[in-house]
Amino acid sequence: MSKYNPHAIEPKWQRFWEERGLMKAREEGKKYYVLEMFPYPSGDLHMGHLKNYTMGDALARYKKQQGFSVLHPMGWDAFGLPAENAALKFGKHPADWTFDNIAKAKESLNLMGILYDWDREVTTCTPDYYRWNQWIFIKMYEAGLVYRAGGLVNWCPKCQTVLANEQVVEGRCWRHEDTLVEKKSLEQWYLKITAYADRLLNDLDKLEHWPEKVKAMQRAWIGRSEGATVKFALEGRGEALEVFTTRPDTLFGATFMVIAPEHPLTLELVTPERRAEVEAYVRAAQLKSEIERQTEDREKTGVFTGAYAINPVNGKKVPIWTADYVLYGYGTGAIMAVPAHDQRDFEFAKKFDLEIVPVIKPEDEDLPEPLETAYEGPGVMINSGEFTGLPSEEGKKKITGWLAAKGLGEATVTYRLRDWLISRQRYWGTPIPMIHCEKCGAVPVPEDQLPVELPEIKDVEQIRPQGKSPLEAHPEFINTTCPKCGGPARRDADTMDTFFDSSWYYLRYTDAHNDRLPFARDKADYWMAVDQYIGGIEHAVLHLLYSRFFTKFFHDQQMVGVDEPFERLFTQGMVMGWTDYGPALVEGERVRLSEEARIRLELESAELSQDEVRKMGAELREGPDGRVHFWKPAVMSKSLGNGVMVGPFVREQGADIARVTILFAAPPEKEMVWTEEGVQGAWRFLNRVWRRAIEDEEALKKAADGFDPERLDEAGKSLYRKLNQTIKKVTEDLEGLRFNTAIAALMEMLNALYDYRKTGGVNALYKNAMLVYLQLLAPFAPHIAEELWHRFNENSVFDARWPTYDEGALVADTITLVVQVNGKVRARMQVPADTDEKTALALAREQENVRRHLEGKEIVKEIYVPGKLVNLVVKG
RNA sequence: GCCGGGAUGGCGGAAUCGGUAGACGCAACGGACUUAAAAUCCGUUGGGGGUUUCCCCCGUGCGGGUUCGAGUCCCGCUCCCGGCACCA
Numbered sequence: 001m002s003k004y005n006p007h008a009i010e011p012k013w014q015r016f017w018e019e020r021g022l023m024k025a026r027e028e029g030k031k032y033y034v035l036e037m038f039p040y041p042s043g044d045l046h047m048g049h050l051k052n053y054t055m056g057d058a059l060a061r062y063k064k065q066q067g068f069s070v071l072h073p074m075g076w077d078a079f080g081l082p083a084e085n086a087a088l089k090f091g092k093h094p095a096d097w098t099f100d101n102i103a104k105a106k107e108s109l110n111l112m113g114i115l116y117d118w119d120r121e122v123t124t125c126t127p128d129y130y131r132w133n134q135w136i137f138i139k140m141y142e143a144g145l146v147y148r149a150g151g152l153v154n155w156c157p158k159c160q161t162v163l164a165n166e167q168v169v170e171g172r173c174w175r176h177e178d179t180l181v182e183k184k185s186l187e188q189w190y191l192k193i194t195a196y197a198d199r200l201l202n203d204l205d206k207l208e209h210w211p212e213k214v215k216a217m218q219r220a221w222i223g224r225s226e227g228a229t230v231k232f233a234l235e236g237r238g239e240a241l242e243v244f245t246t247r248p249d250t251l252f253g254a255t256f257m258v259i260a261p262e263h264p265l266t267l268e269l270v271t272p273e274r275r276a277e278v279e280a281y282v283r284a285a286q287l288k289s290e291i292e293r294q295t296e297d298r299e300k301t302g303v304f305t306g307a308y309a310i311n312p313v314n315g316k317k318v319p320i321w322t323a324d325y326v327l328y329g330y331g332t333g334a335i336m337a338v339p340a341h342d343q344r345d346f347e348f349a350k351k352f353d354l355e356i357v358p359v360i361k362p363e364d365e366d367l368p369e370p371l372e373t374a375y376e377g378p379g380v381m382i383n384s385g386e387f388t389g390l391p392s393e394e395g396k397k398k399i400t401g402w403l404a405a406k407g408l409g410e411a412t413v414t415y416r417l418r419d420w421l422i423s424r425q426r427y428w429g430t431p432i433p434m435i436h437c438e439k440c441g442a443v444p445v446p447e448d449q450l451p452v453e454l455p456e457i458k459d460v461e462q463i464r465p466q467g468k469s470p471l472e473a474h475p476e477f478i479n480t481t482c483p484k485c486g487g488p489a490r491r492d493a494d495t496m497d498t499f500f501d502s503s504w505y506y507l508r509y510t511d512a513h514n515d516r517l518p519f520a521r522d523k524a525d526y527w528m529a530v531d532q533y534i535g536g537i538e539h540a541v542l543h544l545l546y547s548r549f550f551t552k553f554f555h556d557q558q559m560v561g562v563d564e565p566f567e568r569l570f571t572q573g574m575v576m577g578w579t580d581y582g583p584a585l586v587e588g589e590r591v592r593l594s595e596e597a598r599i600r601l602e603l604e605s606a607e608l609s610q611d612e613v614r615k616m617g618a619e620l621r622e623g624p625d626g627r628v629h630f631w632k633p634a635v636m637s638k639s640l641g642n643g644v645m646v647g648p649f650v651r652e653q654g655a656d657i658a659r660v661t662i663l664f665a666a667p668p669e670k671e672m673v674w675t676e677e678g679v680q681g682a683w684r685f686l687n688r689v690w691r692r693a694i695e696d697e698e699a700l701k702k703a704a705d706g707f708d709p710e711r712l713d714e715a716g717k718s719l720y721r722k723l724n725q726t727i728k729k730v731t732e733d734l735e736g737l738r739f740n741t742a743i744a745a746l747m748e749m750l751n752a753l754y755d756y757r758k759t760g761g762v763n764a765l766y767k768n769a770m771l772v773y774l775q776l777l778a779p780f781a782p783h784i785a786e787e788l789w790h791r792f793n794e795n796s797v798f799d800a801r802w803p804t805y806d807e808g809a810l811v812a813d814t815i816t817l818v819v820q821v822n823g824k825v826r827a828r829m830q831v832p833a834d835t836d837e838k839t840a841l842a843l844a845r846e847q848e849n850v851r852r853h854l855e856g857k858e859i860v861k862e863i864y865v866p867g868k869l870v871n872l873v874v875k876g
Numbered sequence: 877g878c879c880g881g882g883a884u885g886g887c888g889g890a891a892u893c894g895g896u897a898g899a900c901g902c903a904a905c906g907g908a909c910u911u912a913a914a915a916u917c918c919g920u921u922g923g924g925g926g927u928u929u930c931c932c933c934c935g936u937g938c939g940g941g942u943u944c945g946a947g948u949c950c951c952g953c954u955c956c957c958g959g960c961a962c963c964a
Contacts, residue, residue, distance in 0.1 A: 170960095213958075216880045220960055227964085245964060258964090300962085325962045335964050344962050416963055537958080664901075666888060673888080677902050685901085687915095741890070744900035751900090818896045823945040825896055849931075863944055868895055873944045 004690035006654025009787040014113055016786070022798055023060065023115040025071040032068040033527050034060045035506055037535030037543070038122070040077040040498075041101035042086060045108040046643025047662060047674055048575035048636035052534045054662050055572060055739065057114040059532060062734045062779040065802040071527050072115065073509040075122030076102050079130065080498020081159055081175050084428035084463075093460050094428040098125060108646040113655045113782050120512040124501040125428070129508065131451030132518035133500055134433035136550075138444045139557060141434075145195060148442060150187040152262060152328070153421055160465030161425040162188055164497060165418045166221075166542045174542075183286065189432060189494070191420040193549050197222055198413075199563075200548055209568035211669075217540045223416025228400045230336060230409040232257060232309035234269070235317065241265065241309050244331035244414050247341065248403070249395035251313050252384040253359035254336035257320045258302065258348070260328035261285035269320060271306030278303050278322060285324045300325055300348045311336075312408045313399070314385060323348065331414050339374065340367075346374035359383045360392050420546070422497040427463045427470040429495025430454070437482035437489040446483050452491065469493035502543050503550040506530055506565060524560045532737075533566040536574075544569070570737055573671040575662070576633040577642035580623055584630040586610075591620065593630055601632070633673045644674055656781035657682045663739035663780055685747060686784055689777065692753055693770060693788045699762035700770060700792060707764035709809060715760050720809055722752040723769045727805040730776045739780065746777055767792075772803045811867070818869040819844040821853040837864045844870040 017023070036056040039049065053074075060072035077083075078098045087097030102123065109116070122129055140146045154163040156173035157180075167174040168181050193200075201222045204215045227246035234241055241257065259266050261282040270278045281303045302323025311318055318336075325344055326335050339349035340358040349356050360379040361367050367375055378392045387395050403409030423432065431452045433445040445452055455477045457463055463470050471477055471493040482489040504518065511523035535543075547565050555563035581597040591608045598606040613620060616632060623629030636643040649658055660682035666672035693700070709720055726749040733742035753769060760766060771792060778785035778797045789797035811833055817840060819827040827847035831840065841862050844850060854874060861873035 211880090213880050217959060220879065223960095223963065225963075243964080247964080323962095325964095327963065330963045337964085342964070344964075347962095414963085540959080664888095670889095675888090675902085678888085681901055684916095691916095740888090741900080744890075747900055816896080820895085820945075823895090823943095828896075852931095861944055863895090865895055869945090871895080871944055 004687050006656060010655050010783045013783045013786045014110060017115055023072050023117045025117045026069055027526050029069045031527055032063040033071045033530045034532045035530045038075045038077050040082045041098050041105055043101055045105055045646045046636050050112055050646060051575050051662050052572045053114045054659050055668055056534050058779040064798055073120040074116040075505055077502050078123050078125035079429045079501050085175055088464060111650040111655060120509050122505050122508050122512060127451045127453055130430040133430040133496060134450050134452060137433055141444050145192040148189050152183045153186050153188055155182045155184040157182060160467045162421055164421050188421050188423040191422055193420045194417055196549050196552055197415045197417050199552055203564055211571055214540045218545055221541045225414045227412060228409050229412040230403060235308040241334055242332045243334050243336045244412060245336055248399040249392045250338040250341045250359050251399055253338040253340045253357045254311055255355040255357055256318050256337045257309055258323045258326045258337050259334040260326045261322050261324055262328035263333045266322050269305050269307040274306035278305055300351050340371060341374050341376055343374040357383060422500055423494040424497055425469045426465060426495055432492040432494050432496055434492040435480060435482060435489045439487055440482055440484040443482055443484050499542060499546050503546040521559060528560055528562045529565055529567045532568045534570045534572060537571040572668050574635045576671055576673045577636045578631050579634040579640050579642040581630040583627045584620055586628055597630060656686055656784050660781055664743040667740055668737055686781060688750055696762045697791055700767050703762050703767040704764040715756055716765050719752055719756045719769055721812055722749055724805040724809040727803050743780060775800055775803055815867060819847055819850050820869060820871040822873060826850050826853050840864055840870055
């Protein structure tokens with residue numbers, strides 16, 4: 001009898017599937033589009049990289065088995081900062097780095113038996129892809145969604161380029177956690193994503209199959225606020241200072257105003273005697289990074305500008321201050337301060353001794369006098385002239401109406417979402433297809449001149465970030481003629497943000513070789529929307545928001561029917577590996593770590609108790625040097641050196657073992673810890689599958705095919721029932737991406753097959769069960785399933801139709817009925833499944849242990865749940 | 877502070893239209909096979925107790941409630957994870 005040897009069977013079936021074009025997508029019949037977020041090509045892959053592809057592959061194979069026309073494509077997010085930074089770190093040219101890594105990554109995917117339709121492969125750094133970035137950019141420009149503007153932008157000093165708001169995480173660069181983002185004043189290209197703010201927000205409600213968490217993050221990011229803009233006339237000047245407020249009902253309590261230091265008006269308003277002080281404050285604010293403003297204690301700072309404005313409702317003269325707690329980027333960059341009803345304004349007023357006038361009081365109590373804190377709740381208006389006595393909610397509308405009638409303000413909706421800055425002063429990206437002409441201004445490159453190819457710069461040193469685009473130094477690229485007037489002109493030297501590339505790649509897969517359009521409408525309409533999208537939570541706002549924006553734009557351009565790209569979204573948990581944090585000194589209860597370990601673990605102290613070690617999920621185990629080391633699971637990464645590499649693992653152990661290990665260890669949305677024990681479990685399981693089929697191989701080949709489910713013995717009925725229950729369970733679990741419980745059900749079924757063979761022979765039922773079993777196993781462990789399937793069949797297991805279950809066979813003829821007395825289980829009885837209530841209750845009362853509990857008591861109620869239980873309620 | 881999610885054995889986790897808590901796996905322990913080990917197979921494994929083919933009590937973060945019956949529903953907390961955070 002042959003032994004299970006993954007190494008001997010896996011390459012064979014990988015070739016077989018490749019040659020047969022198993023995952024080749026065709027536009028026929030009912031479609032299913034399964035997609036994992038495409039990666040940027042990094043070096044060798046570890047198991048952490050492959051979890052979502054393994055999930056996607058299992059789903060794609062299952063849908064294939066169900067007879068769907070499946071699209072499961074793959075590509076490479078090859079342009080952009082991540083790829084370029086990584087390449088430059090190793091002194092390599094981004095192009096070489098990218099294509100080397102693509103080759104390596106493909107090898108890893110193949111080794112794992114992850115199948116794609118490689119004919120539709122998309123690589124974003126090739127001209128046949130990025131020309132469509134340029135084409136889309138120009139369409140957006142024509143639609144008025146692209147504009148060039150100056151102003152303060154986020155600048156990463158390490159990347160030496162500007163960043164989008166979404167790429168600033170806690171004041172730091174998304175690629176450099178240790179690098180604070182600076183502010184610079186530059187003229188850049190923007191995409192007007194804010195034009196879609198309302199639709200991006202409202203349509204989140206349509207996304208039923210998206211995680212609540214992702215939707216919540218997008219809602220927060222878009223940050224819609226309803227309120228009013230109010231114009232405060234500036235004393236002694238013709239113009240007005242406009243503010244946004246969500247609380248127009250508190251307008252009578254506006255006792256001063258605050259304008260952001262960066263606001264251009266700040267230095268215009270300032271009175272001569274205050275100028276020196278205000279200028280100093282503005283300069284200081286500009287020097288502070290975003291993060292300093294956030295992390296510094298919230299002590300308010302600010303200076304008086306010397307200027308005054310007039311409160312439009314009561315004509316009161318209010319001082320105008322400048323302070324950095326007002327953000328230039330939000331609303332109008334200036335506020336009316338209502339210290340009685342806004343905690344921030346309250347603190348500011350207290351510190352600078354400004355007037356505090358309460359104008360709202362709670363419904364049934366009075367405000368303390370003096371106020372100790374701002375009252376921010378709803379209530380009744382006071383001190384508010386003709387509006388006094390109104391409930392605050394009504395007051396909002398009334399005051400807004402009053403302002404509108406006088407032309408002093410209007411109802412306004414404001415968003416936190418900013419337009420998307422897409423220029424990057426870097427080499428490795430799509431050239432922005434614009435030409436700057438002194439006479440005509442910015443002119444788009446005509447469509448027939450696309451693509452604007454990225455010039456080849458061979459010397460890596462010339463590519464390195466230098467604060468301006470490396471393309472500036474290439475006159476043969478930069479110098480061109482104006483498409484409008486024919487005069488001398490210069491190309492835009494910047495490249496596009498990498499997120500532009502990934503905002504529409506899922507559409508390119510539907511029509512990957514189209515050389516007239518990014519994608520044809522009929523192809524896109526056939527495949528879209530993506531039925532199941534799988535990826536990491538880190539893209540909750542970035543990629544997923546941008547993609548929704550692009551799809552809506554394409555929809556509006558009549559390029560595609562759908563206006564949301566991803567029907568179902570699944571965010572998978574990360575893969576962790578046990579990580580060695582170096583030697584630990586153990587003295588009884590006390591454990592001492594090295595300073596390096598303390599920093600890596602982000603601990604306050606290097607000294608821990610054994611109990612704390614346990615609570616952290618860490619362990620003290622022997623390290624490679626034989627001493628006691630501190631071990632703890634951490635997300636697999638190259639820098640920690642804790643990644644289980646795909647190539648070596650698969651070559652030593654096998655792809656199916658890796659797949660089962662990943663899919664079984666934990667629910668897919670949760671993080672999983674890769675352990676040697678988990679691998680062992682997967683190995684044991686697949687070995688048991690192998691032996692069950694191979695031990696009976698000859699007998700199975702000879703066994704008859706047909707059997708009558710009605711004429712089975714007890715053991716047969718039990719196996720047949722388990723088979724049908726397993727089909728149901730695995731099918732439902734696959735639909736819900738619950739791979740762990742699906743595999744658990746397969747393990748149970750395998751145990752049932754073993755049990756059956758202890759007494760039962762190899763017959764038609766057993767053969768049928770064994771073959772169906774292989775079909776159910778195939779999405780998870782395709783190689784072993786295919787190998788064993790071929791022992792008994794001519795065709796691929798993936799060509800056989802996914803089994804359906806016999807509804808009638810799910811429930812046993814005889815079932816266990818639980819008998820409870822007052823809700824506590826007191827007996828179990830075997831009864832026919834169709835036992836009626838009367839019989840069941842009578843039987844229940846007769847159970848010996850039940851009788852004991854009924855003794856001397858009165859039955860006041862009897863509950864019967866068919867197929868489940870009887871509950872006798874007694875008193876006394 | 878606000879928003880989202882969570883808390884179940886030694887561990888990963890099952891069970892949510894309210895109905896046998898702990899499926900499946902890991903680890904551990906006992907046994908079989910073996911010269912031995914590995915592998916494999918069989919058995920035990922939430923805690924406590926008893927008159928020990930069986931029975932009783934307790935048990936799903938904490939405190940209440942609804943119900944014949946609550947891990948599951950409601951109210952009030954605690955803690956953990958993630959996101960956002962001076963957004964007017």
